[in-house]
Amino acid sequence: MSNQFDRLFEKDVAISGIGQSEVGRPSSKSAMRLTVDACLEAIADAGLERSDIDGVACWPGDNNNGNSFSPVGPSALKSVLGLDVNWFGGGYEGPGPLTGLINGAMAIATGLCRHVLVFRTITESTGRLTDKTAGALSNKTVGRDTSYFWQWHTPFNVHSGINLMALYAQRHFHEYGTTSEQLGQIAINARRNAAVNPKAVYRTPLTLDDYMASRMISSPLRMLDCDVHCDASTAIILSRVDAAKDGPNPPIRIEAIGAALNQPWSWDQISLTEMATFDVARMMWSRTDLKPSDVGSAQLYDGFSILTMIWLEALGLCGRGESGAFVEGGQRIARDGILPLNTNGGQLSGGRTHGLGYVHEACLQLWGRAGERQVAPHQVAVTAAGGGPLGGSLLLVRD
Numbered sequence: 600m601s602n603q604f605d606r607l608f609e610k611d612v613a614i615s616g617i618g619q620s621e622v623g624r625p626s627s628k629s630a631m632r633l634t635v636d637a638c639l640e641a642i643a644d645a646g647l648e649r650s651d652i653d654g655v656a657c658w659p660g661d662n663n664n665g666n667s668f669s670p671v672g673p674s675a676l677k678s679v680l681g682l683d684v685n686w687f688g689g690g691y692e693g694p695g696p697l698t699g700l701i702n703g704a705m706a707i708a709t710g711l712c713r714h715v716l717v718f719r720t721i722t723e724s725t726g727r728l729t730d731k732t733a734g735a736l737s738n739k740t741v742g743r744d745t746s747y748f749w750q751w752h753t754p755f756n757v758h759s760g761i762n763l764m765a766l767y768a769q770r771h772f773h774e775y776g777t778t779s780e781q782l783g784q785i786a787i788n789a790r791r792n793a794a795v796n797p798k799a800v801y802r803t804p805l806t807l808d809d810y811m812a813s814r815m816i817s818s819p820l821r822m823l824d825c826d827v828h829c830d831a832s833t834a835i836i837l838s839r840v841d842a843a844k845d846g847p848n849p850p851i852r853i854e855a856i857g858a859a860l861n862q863p864w865s866w867d868q869i870s871l872t873e874m875a876t877f878d879v880a881r882m883m884w885s886r887t888d889l890k891p892s893d894v895g896s897a898q899l900y901d902g903f904s905i906l907t908m909i910w911l912e913a914l915g916l917c918g919r920g921e922s923g924a925f926v927e928g929g930q931r932i933a934r935d936g937i938l939p940l941n942t943n944g945g946q947l948s949g950g951r952t953h954g955l956g957y958v959h960e961a962c963l964q965l966w967g968r969a970g971e972r973q974v975a976p977h978q979v980a981v982t983a984a985g986g987g988p989l990g991g992s993l994l995l996v997r998d
């Protein structure tokens with residue numbers, strides 16, 4: 600470990616409980632009902648009462664008056680659950696889908712809170728019932744076309760995230776010789792794992808032929824390279840390590856956080872084969888004595904399959920430019936492989952829970968509670984989420 604700081608505060612924080620609502624496509628429950636289901640389950644899982652919660656965090660918060668991308672924020676949840684808190688927060692600007700966890704951990708580490716409830720709710724499946732363009736970049740936030748950044752994209756027909764992700768994939772193919780057959784293993788592995796996840800959206804078998812036959816959306820990315828919209832909420836309880844030791848679950852410590860961005864906040868004026876991921880990973884590994892070889896499972900963002908490949912390289916789980924060869928055939932990333940990957944089906948087949956779903960699954964695996972999809976016992980897991988300029992990672996350790 601090589602770090603400029605005398606003390607690394609995240610080591611004072613642990614995950615003590617987790618919860619998740621049903622994953623529907625769509626769900627008949629309201630966004631708030633899904634949120635309450637997940638949060639009450641997480642509080643109970645940590646052995647706590649609502650009165651014990653003194654902090655609330657999420658990302659990106661209620662950023663557009665109930666928009667399906669994030670229909671519930673901390674203010675509304677605080678009122679519904681009747682929480683008395685010392686601190687609460689949410690908002691879009693930050694290191695991506697794990698921002699709520701990172702901010703919550705810092706609130707505990709700096710002494711503001713003892714137990715922080717972190718949640719993420721998304722109802723994009725319901726949103727698409729009434730507006731098929733609900734996921735378009737120009738629709739996600741009011742005024743986005745004239746915002747700081749999107750004014751340079753949406754007027755020129757960059758209407759979907761896949762148009763940007765395709766740039767990363769095409770460049771990776773060009774620089775490293777990555778093939779569609781290799782990339783397809785991310786989706787195939789996800790589907791194989793989703794088959795033994797009762798909550799997963801897609802559970803029917805998927806072959807390489809099926810993948811190659813799927814519709815091209817933005818070359819070289821196909822429909823099966825895209826995650827699946829759903830309605831769901833996931834909640835995580837963060838606690839001070841000393842407080843977590845009194846709970847029913849062995850504490851899962853936050854060993855290290857990655858949240859750096861050492862280049863412009865941009866989706867295209869950055870390294871197309873790195874994005875923010877390498878900055879994030881360098882920061883995380885600088886804050887621990889553990890190494891990539893210590894990782895027993897990896898839950899890595901698969902909003903689009905190419906992002907998983909780039910995270911594998913950034914985190915040092917394979918060599919730079921070697922993710923294609925690493926995943927080829929699917930054996931290394933299978934549940935019985937050397938690096939079990941996205942063991943709940945990820946977002947490609949499990950459902951787009953958008954960040955916290957990866958942490959939820961990492962905890963289930965570390966606690967040995969993943970049921971039929973449980974992998975070999977291990978003590979260290981890594982989670983990472985985001986693409987483009989958005990990126991965050993957590994190194995989790997069960998002592």
